[in-house]
Every structure is written in C-alpha cells, then in structure tokens.
Amino acid sequence: MCKRYLLLEDGSVFEGYAFGGELNNPDGEVVFNTGMTGYQETISDPSYHGQIVTMTYPLIGNYGINRDDFESIQPAIQGLVVKEWAEYPSNFRNEMTLDELLKLKGIPGIHGVDTRQLTRLIRQFGTMKGRLLDSLDQKEDELNSLRDIQLPTDQVKKVSTSKPYVAPGRGHRIVLIDYGMKHGILREFTRRNCHVTVVPHDMSAEEIMQLQPDGVMLSNGPGDPKNVSEGIEVVRELLGKTPIFGICLGHQLIALACHADTVKMKFGHRGVNHPVKDLRTNEVWMTSQNHGYAVERSSLENTDLIMTQYAINDDTVEGLEHELYNAFSVQYHPESSPGPQDSNSLFDQFISRIQSEKDKGGFSCQSEKTLIKS
Ligand SMILES: NC(=O)CC[C@H](N)C(=O)O
Numbered sequence: 001m002c003k004r005y006l007l008l009e010d011g012s013v014f015e016g017y018a019f020g021g022e023l024n025n026p027d028g029e030v031v032f033n034t035g036m037t038g039y040q041e042t043i044s045d046p047s048y049h050g051q052i053v054t055m056t057y058p059l060i061g062n063y064g065i066n067r068d069d070f071e072s073i074q075p076a077i078q079g080l081v082v083k084e085w086a087e088y089p090s091n092f093r094n095e096m097t098l099d100e101l102l103k104l105k106g107i108p109g110i111h112g113v114d115t116r117q118l119t120r121l122i123r124q125f126g127t128m129k130g131r132l133l134d135s136l137d138q139k140e141d142e143l144n145s146l147r148d149i150q151l152p153t154d155q156v157k158k159v160s161t162s163k164p165y166v167a168p169g170r171g172h173r174i175v176l177i178d179y180g181m182k183h184g185i186l187r188e189f190t191r192r193n194c195h196v197t198v199v200p201h202d203m204s205a206e207e208i209m210q211l212q213p214d215g216v217m218l219s220n221g222p223g224d225p226k227n228v229s230e231g232i233e234v235v236r237e238l239l240g241k242t243p244i245f246g247i248c249l250g251h252q253l254i255a256l257a258c259h260a261d262t263v264k265m266k267f268g269h270r271g272v273n274h275p276v277k278d279l280r281t282n283e284v285w286m287t288s289q290n291h292g293y294a295v296e297r298s299s300l301e302n303t304d305l306i307m308t309q310y311a312i313n314d315d316t317v318e319g320l321e322h323e324l325y326n327a328f329s330v331q332y333h334p335e336s337s338p339g340p341q342d343s344n345s346l347f348d349q350f351i352s353r354i355q356s357e358k359d360k361g362g363f364s365c366q367s368e369k370t371l372i373k374s
Helices: 039-044 098-105 115-125 139-148 155-159 183-191 205-210 229-238 249-257 345-359 363-373
Strands: 003-008 013-020 027-033 051-055 079-081 108-111 128-133 165-167 173-178 195-200 215-218 244-247 262-278 284-295 305-311 317-322 327-330
Touching: 003 108, 003 139, 013 079, 013 098, 027 115, 027 262, 027 284, 039 051, 039 098, 051 115, 098 108, 115 262, 128 139, 165 183, 173 183, 183 195, 205 229, 215 229, 215 249, 215 345, 229 244, 229 249, 244 249, 244 345, 249 262, 249 284, 249 317, 249 327, 262 317, 284 317, 327 345
Parallel strands: 027 051, 051 079, 079 108, 173 195, 173 215, 215 244, 244 327
Antiparallel strands: 003 013, 003 128, 013 108, 027 128, 165 195, 262 284, 262 305, 305 317, 317 327
C-alpha cells in the first residue's frame, strides 16, 4: 500500500494510504459529511465541486456502487477521505467497488485516516483548505503554496449544463435552472409527470419566460451564492412572474435577490439527519443537507421574506416564503438523495401552487395573453 497524506492549511498532516485516482489537482476545501450511507450520491453531488470530502462513518463502500444512485454523470469532488473502504462490497445492486469508481472518474482517495480526529479539528477551527500529497518531502513548500492558493469562484459555470434539454412529460411545464443540479430533483418532477426543461445557469429571465413555464425551479449548486451574480439578477426578474421554488443554492439566490444576506458557516451542514422545525406547523422533519453558506437570519428583517423553517441544531434559516409573490425555498434537500423523505411533499406543494395559479387564471394565462398581443 502506498502512503498518502492530507495536508491542511493550519499545518496539520493526516497520514493514510492511497486509493482511487491519481493526484492531478489535489487542492480543495476540506469538509465532512456525517451520513452513514449515501456515499455514492455524496461523491456525485455537484454541490461538492472543489471540496475534499471526509466521511465520518468509519466504513465506506460496503454496498458498492450501483447504476441508479448517481446524482450527476461526472462527479465533481476533489478528493475523498475515509477511515476504511470496503474492498468486497455486498449488495444485489452492486456493480463496482468504491475504489474502481474513484479510479474511473480520476478522483483521489485517502484511507486509513483518523476521520473523527479530522472532523473534530474542522468543527473546532472551521473548514480549511487542504491538499492531498503522496510524499511529505517538500512539506514546507507545499504548505506555503497551499496557503496562497485561491479556491475557485466560478464553480457553477463548471457544473451547469451548457445547453438546455428536455425531460418530456404531459403535466406542468417546469423550467429547472441548473446551477449544479442533482439528478434527484429532475427525478421528482418526472415522477410527477411534469415536462421539465433544464436550462443553463446563465439563461436570461426573458428567455426563460419565453419557454412559458408554469413554474421555475432553482437548483442546488456549489460555492458561494454571492459568486452567482447574474443568477441573483435573473431570480429578481422572475419573482412575481411565475411560481418559484428554490433548493439550497436556489434558496440562497432567492434570499440575495430579495436583498437579504448570506454568510459562510464555520463548518456547514453535511449529512442525512439534520432536524428542521417548521414554524407554521411545529413539525420537525429530518432532512438531508449539504451547505456551507446560510441565509443570515437578521438580514430578513427589512425584506419581503419570512422564515418558515429553521435548523434545530444551530438555529440557522432553513426555509423561506415570499410574502407578496408565489415563491418559497428550503436550504436542505427535499429530493432526499440520499436521506430521509420527510420533506418530499414540498414538490407536491410546488405543484399545488402551480395548479392554483392556473385555476386563478394567473401567471400562465397572463403570459399567453402577452404572447398573443405581441
Ligand atoms: N447544496 C447546495 O446547493 C449548496 C449551496 C452552497 N454552495 C452552499 O454550500 O451553501
């Protein structure tokens, strides 16, 4: 077994062994995910673009990799850190091992790491830049250059589709803006018979409205929402023109479009058992989460947004509703891939909102009239 190391910007080194791909571009933001299962979805979730993901559960890969659970075709994570990976997975859906997937996709892995120690460090000092190395010979130089690197700011552009495409259906017409969409979101709409047009992150509001959507879905996506400035503008223009539902990055973009603020969290929420409380029903839902930024609660005061849900663990904003327009959002993942499905009904809620607008002769009729006139 070849040695491999994880160097953090504070100078700490975690020692382990190499698995998966080679070290071509081994820098990233080191984060941790607490899910006991769901590693395949985590590895392939585009919101992890640019990040070295540490799994806190000590055995990863035990049910292998299957053909169904990918959240994107090309995983975007920079590296995977585990305690132990399972060489002999056992599951009826298993098609390859974790190591084989990482090799196939060129993602470097390190195993044998004390992931609990690493997680405690991140919890204490916050997420840090890190670099995977196969030798510590140049440690000081590597550390200096690691401290100097800037993490990318154009991640959404890298993971969004470059051209629109359609998942046809006979039901409501949804335009899904792809900021780094997980396939799970598309699955939820096709399951509900919707006609979904997935569009690139930089499509203008005008072009989107020309598609005559019954509703617009803003997807999840990587990085700082403030880096998606055109997206914020587009959402601002769309508000009030069509029903809107935002997930994760989409939720943050709605907040920024309404002049609320977002902040970087110390170590974020990444896992499948994050409890969220709904202020309207007092219900608590277990949710699947992956975010490193959050909407600043106090910044909602002078906006038209109201907080509908918050995280029980740290009181951060988890749900928003627009008081004037038909728009709502959640910071977590109702598509639940992976994770509990408590919040899956939010997709039905979005469909009902669309239906009631149609019943009122609302948005879609207006846009048809405008089209007839012009
Ligand atoms: N999953 C997401 O969409 C994450 C949103 C954003 N990139 C964050 O880390 O907060």
